[in-house]
Amino acid sequence: MVRLSLGLGRDNTRIFLGMIFNEGGLGIYQTLWPIYIASLGASPPQIGLVIGLLGLCRLVYLVPSGMLGDRIPPRTLIVSARLVAAFGTFLLGLAQSWWHLIPGVFIMSAGTIAFPALSSTIAERAGNGWARTRAFTLIYTVAPSAAFLVTPTLGGFIAEHVNLRALLFISAGLTATGAAIFSTIERGSVSTQEGPPVTYRSALVERPIRLHLLLMFATIFVLTLGVTLAPNFLQDIHAVSIERIGWLGSIAAIGSALLGLVISRVAPFRRPLAGIALGITSVAGMLGLLLTGRSFIWFVFAYLLRGGFMVAWSTFYAALGEVTPDRLRGRAYALAELLAGAGMAVAPFVAGWLYGWRPQAPMVAALLTIPLLLLAIATVARLLRTDQPPAPTLVEEHV
Template sequence: GIAAYGLAQEWWHLFPAIVLLAAGNIAFPAISKVVADSSDDRTRTRAFTLIYTVGPSVATLLSPSLGGVLADTVSLRSIFFAGAVGQLVAVLFFSRLRPVESSDAAQSGGSYRAALAYRPVALLTGFFLLMLLVLTTGFTLVPNFLRDVHGIGFGTIGQFGSVSAAGSVILGIIIAKVGVFGRPMNALLLTVALSAVALALFATGTAIIWFALAYFTRGAYLVAWS
């Protein structure tokens, strides 16, 4: 999927690339199950935060800046091919995951239809769908906004990505360590509020320092997503 982005010659070529990239998400329920089965109720929030937030954020401390350098010195397309290589390495690591036997293994599994028929699950699913749709749409358009409206270069935008990763790491560690955030909804409220602050800073900011602060606060988006 990522390599297909680099090969695209017209805007409509991106549609199959997006489908291919999104298809990779089918692996995440299985990965999440391994994480859930490997932890208990007391440590599950911490485990998900460290694996889905702190881990990727540590990597993205360097990758956005590197991507900005590649865009400025080689080409914008080179970023996608470098990303494709990184994805292949990730596949090798994920292929080594093995299911963990949990105490609930003997219980019969339910279907997605049965889960969605349960009203609280349906409401939460709708809430998360709307939340991620709004936040992802907004943050996806930010680099274009900074480039087209404020004339900020790809290299600087890449460095902003590293600032965002630092925000994710710090916030992820805080959530993992502070007891009150052991309740997932408390962590979710904090991260969604910070994401809203970030979007407000992008919309009203006029200087580099404001955009840097916005990207740092944007780090809450990855935590909210996880």
């Protein structure tokens, strides 16, 4: 019945289910992650340091991920990496001071190695055109949204009535469960390519791939800059309780699901770059409401719009799938994770220092930069139309 309703096929349906648990492990603590770090004695710059360090560690592990994908079967790589992530998350729960988080962050971030292989598997199983965009939307937007509908609210309740530390232990269990589901997909094989070896440079010399990757880095950096310390802002400036901040994380999931529905149902937004622009614009609305809001209902609407972050990020994988030849897919998705990790690594450092100067500053900086992102998206779309003819029949195809 699940397969019929999703229309993803055997492996992608199982990846969809695994992602619900995997993202549930993230959702149970992500909204309260900066507050957990602060509870261990960290100042705003130190909070930014820990969050940014996670992004830096992602970069360290993503550099060899493409080469590992050439040598290790996809299922083995995915399951092993996610189990390591579960162990690292467990260690985070044991921390007694903010700097004790560093070993757990380093180990947990190794789980990022799974995602280029996961993206390549999704693309391979999904087919071409709109079917591929739909698969990425369901797996990278709808599945996380389903998890985030429940887990942030649950996390806020547990944090309020038990403690913040318990969230990390629950997260480790959910992540391990996701890995167990991933272990049921087909083993897959190490791909072999005829001709010259495929390297990261092979992907970067392709102009459409390069433009998408640069745009992805800029987008993740700017949006992360704006939203990273939003929970601390709500707690410090507006005295919003931890439990209510957890509710807002679930509200964001509703926003992601609604925006995902718009992308799947409204024809102009089926083009990935248009969907990305929609997500970015939604986050701009969130930042504006947080800066001007004076009551909790304003923050509810703000976090409804925060769902655009997840939509924008996930839609980049569909956009890359449209412009990447099959032989370069593994390297392109590894580079996507690498540059997204770079954006997530740098932005929290900047956000932490700006927040220490003035709590509103990270959101103001992101809000002022978003128009430049939208201009860049329009420019890339125009350049791609000039470089190569579009394939509207694939984009407009109905499933």
